[in-house]
Amino acid sequence: MSNKPPKGGRRLYLDGVSVVFDGFRALNNLSLIVEPGELRSVIGPNGAGKTTMMDVITGKTRPTAGTINFGEVDLTRLDEAAIANLGIGRKFQKPTVFDALTVFENMELALKAPRGPLACLRWALTGEAKTRIDSTLEETGLLDRAQDLAGILSHGQRQWLEIGMLLMQDPELLLVDEPVAGMTDAETEQTASLLVRIAGKRSVVVVEHDLEFVRALGRRVTVLHEGSVLSEGSIDHVQNDQRVIEVYLGR
Amino acid sequence: MSATATPLPASRARLGLRAGLLVALLLLAAMPVLNQLPVTHPLHVSDFLVSITGKWICYAILALSLDLAWGYAGILSLGHGAFFALGGYAMGMHLMRLIGPRGVYGHPVLPDFMVFLGYRELPWYWLGFDNFAFAMLMVVLVPGVLALVLGWLAFRSRITGVYLSIITQAMTYALMLAFFRNDMGFGGNNGFTDFKELLGQPLNTDTARAGLFYASLIALAASFLLCSRITRSKYGRVLTAIRDGENRVRFLGYNTTHHKLFAFVLSAMLAGVAGALYVPQVGIINPGEFSPANSIEAVIWVAVGGRGTLVGAILGAFSVNGLKTWLTSAAPDLWLFVLGGLFVLVTLFLPKGLIGLLKGRGA
Ligand SMILES: Nc1ncnc2c1ncn2[C@@H]1O[C@H](COP(=O)(O)OP(=O)(O)O)[C@@H](O)[C@H]1O
Numbered sequence: 001m002s003n004k005p006p007k008g009g010r011r012l013y014l015d016g017v018s019v020v021f022d023g024f025r026a027l028n029n030l031s032l033i034v035e036p037g038e039l040r041s042v043i044g045p046n047g048a049g050k051t052t053m054m055d056v057i058t059g060k061t062r063p064t065a066g067t068i069n070f071g072e073v074d075l076t077r078l079d080e081a082a083i084a085n086l087g088i089g090r091k092f093q094k095p096t097v098f099d100a101l102t103v104f105e106n107m108e109l110a111l112k113a114p115r116g117p118l119a120c121l122r123w124a125l126t127g128e129a130k131t132r133i134d135s136t137l138e139e140t141g142l143l144d145r146a147q148d149l150a151g152i153l154s155h156g157q158r159q160w161l162e163i164g165m166l167l168m169q170d171p172e173l174l175l176v177d178e179p180v181a182g183m184t185d186a187e188t189e190q191t192a193s194l195l196v197r198i199a200g201k202r203s204v205v206v207v208e209h210d211l212e213f214v215r216a217l218g219r220r221v222t223v224l225h226e227g228s229v230l231s232e233g234s235i236d237h238v239q240n241d242q243r244v245i246e247v248y249l250g251r
Numbered sequence: 252m253s254a255t256a257t258p259l260p261a262s263r264a265r266l267g268l269r270a271g272l273l274v275a276l277l278l279l280a281a282m283p284v285l286n287q288l289p290v291t292h293p294l295h296v297s298d299f300l301v302s303i304t305g306k307w308i309c310y311a312i313l314a315l316s317l318d319l320a321w322g323y324a325g326i327l328s329l330g331h332g333a334f335f336a337l338g339g340y341a342m343g344m345h346l347m348r349l350i351g352p353r354g355v356y357g358h359p360v361l362p363d364f365m366v367f368l369g370y371r372e373l374p375w376y377w378l379g380f381d382n383f384a385f386a387m388l389m390v391v392l393v394p395g396v397l398a399l400v401l402g403w404l405a406f407r408s409r410i411t412g413v414y415l416s417i418i419t420q421a422m423t424y425a426l427m428l429a430f431f432r433n434d435m436g437f438g439g440n441n442g443f444t445d446f447k448e449l450l451g452q453p454l455n456t457d458t459a460r461a462g463l464f465y466a467s468l469i470a471l472a473a474s475f476l477l478c479s480r481i482t483r484s485k486y487g488r489v490l491t492a493i494r495d496g497e498n499r500v501r502f503l504g505y506n507t508t509h510h511k512l513f514a515f516v517l518s519a520m521l522a523g524v525a526g527a528l529y530v531p532q533v534g535i536i537n538p539g540e541f542s543p544a545n546s547i548e549a550v551i552w553v554a555v556g557g558r559g560t561l562v563g564a565i566l567g568a569f570s571v572n573g574l575k576t577w578l579t580s581a582a583p584d585l586w587l588f589v590l591g592g593l594f595v596l597v598t599l600f601l602p603k604g605l606i607g608l609l610k611g612r613g614a
């Protein structure tokens with residue numbers, strides 16, 4: 001695949017990050033680098049700290065110790081909205097689209113545009129914005145559902161809508177938490193190819209349980225265990241790593 | 252409504268709704284005119300009905316304002332009565348200043364209660380209230396600033412749900428206690444009454460009553476148009492998104508504090524306008540208007556009518572108050588129980604309120 005990293009893209013850099021909840025170390029001296037345009041899979045058993053890692057990157061949780069930089073910017077100093085506007089989009093484990101709005105309106109809400117109350121009051125949908133939304137709906141296979149309420153979408157479609165909403169923000173880095181949980185095999189396959197298409201123009205970090213899915217993504221894999229990196233490399237490399245086999249794959 | 256039922260085509264439903272609203276508006280507008288017919292005329296509308304409808308129109312504006320905050324932005328304010336009362340007090344201060352030397356004590360400037368309490372001069376915060384424009388500015392500014400401060404403190408600290416409701420309730424309660432005090436300079440227990448005139452018109456005439464009635468009706472129509480413009484914009488959709496998942500909206504890059512604050516302040520200002528129109532019609536304002544029960548009643552209007560729909564809020568204000576008027580004369584002791592029961596019933600069986608019932612009828 002000839003996806004080239006974008007010029008001037010920023011790298012995500014975590015160094016020595018720890019998160020302590022009441023004495024429990026959810027993240028323990030975690031270090032990780034994601035290069036611009038990279039598609040990275042993060043795997044690990046339940047409770048390994050995968051979601052917490054996304055929480056500290058996106059400002060939901062403050063790290064107890066460590067550095068988190070996106071390019072030159074220190075993310076630990078910013079709140080969720082500021083981090084989102086910096087170009088870091090996040091898809092949550094549990095799909096959270098707005099059920100009371102149509103698929104199109106969900107996308108419109110996510111579309112990169114001035115975010116203040118007055119700007120939103122004055123907002124009028126331009127042809128250009130509509131084209132962008134439609135083409136992203138096309139890419140995520142939701143174009144024919146555009147006018148349906150998001151509340152009636154299937155589970156898989158909700159996940160795609162979320163990914164579509166992420167794309168509307170035109171992020172430089174996408175964090176995607178367990179996108180294929182509960183999906184059918186066909187949906188899983190489509191999601192893998194969607195994420196591969198997305199990466200390259202932007203960096204993507206995918207957290208997943210499903211090893212087949214990670215294999216389908218076919219890129220660099222990081223294995224988390226008890227809040228730190230246990231192993232890193234190609235899927236074949238980590239699958240043959242003795243420590244990984246012991247704590248994760250062997251079970 | 253079940254998801255499989257085919258809803259009315261949106262355009263037809265909307266057309267029906269608009270026609271209904273227009274008819275209701277015309278019927279209301281006809282009331283003061285029909286009031287002028289001889290009492291024996293079959294179409295005569297009684298003074299009582301006109302004056303109580305005028306009050307309900309003000310309540311409907313309050314319900315709209317609460318619906319904007321609660322039904323759309325998810326801010327369940329249990330203190331909206333305070334914004335209503337503050338608007339009412341601002342109007343009351345203007346009306347008191349207009350009494351001039353016609354008070355019982357005949358003091359050229361000081362209202363009666365100040366003379367009675369031994370005030371030598373007007374407190375500084377009463378200055379300017381003799382001017383209509385200034386007073387009207389205060390009608391929206393005072394509730395607006397209070398909502399801004401309270402909202403900013405609460406939303407910034409991410410206080411939501413029950414905690415926010417409790418804070419708003421505490422606010423109106425605290426204000427009630429404060430306004431009860433004589434040394435606050437707002438007439439204490441008795442508040443303001445014995446108003447004489449407004450905009451050069453004596454208040455005890457049919458013309459003045461009709462004028463206030465129409466002013467309220469126009470304010471209601473304008474509030475409705477404003478709210479409907481807001482809720483149908485992208486901003487309105489941001490509000491509902493905040494209501495259904497504030498965190499998610501933050502991760503989309505919206506500063507939800509600003510959005511909620513904007514809605515809350517606007518809502519408080521509308522409530523202030525409602526209170527200001529209410530006071531000259533009922534002829535009195537006292538600290539009882541801050542009573543927490545008033546705010547809770549307003550929440551029930553909106554819940555009964557159907558929160559998250561503007562027509563529902565208006566419908567709720569009229570229907571619950573209609574029921575209240577009828578019941579408080581038929582069986583006064585029952586009202587609070589009925590009100591409580593109504594709330595439970597609607598919450599359990601009619602989550603979309605009366606408007607949901609009307610809309611679901613075709614399905
Ligand atoms: N807010 C929190 N308070 C206390 N413990 C938490 C909190 N969030 C996560 N944890 C704990 O941190 C650990 C890592 O959780 P998480 O990051 O969700 O794991 P994963 O996503 O890899 O399954 C778990 O043991 C979890 O119980």
Ligand SMILES: [Mg+2]
Pocket residue numbers: 050051052093
């Ligand atoms: Mg997780």
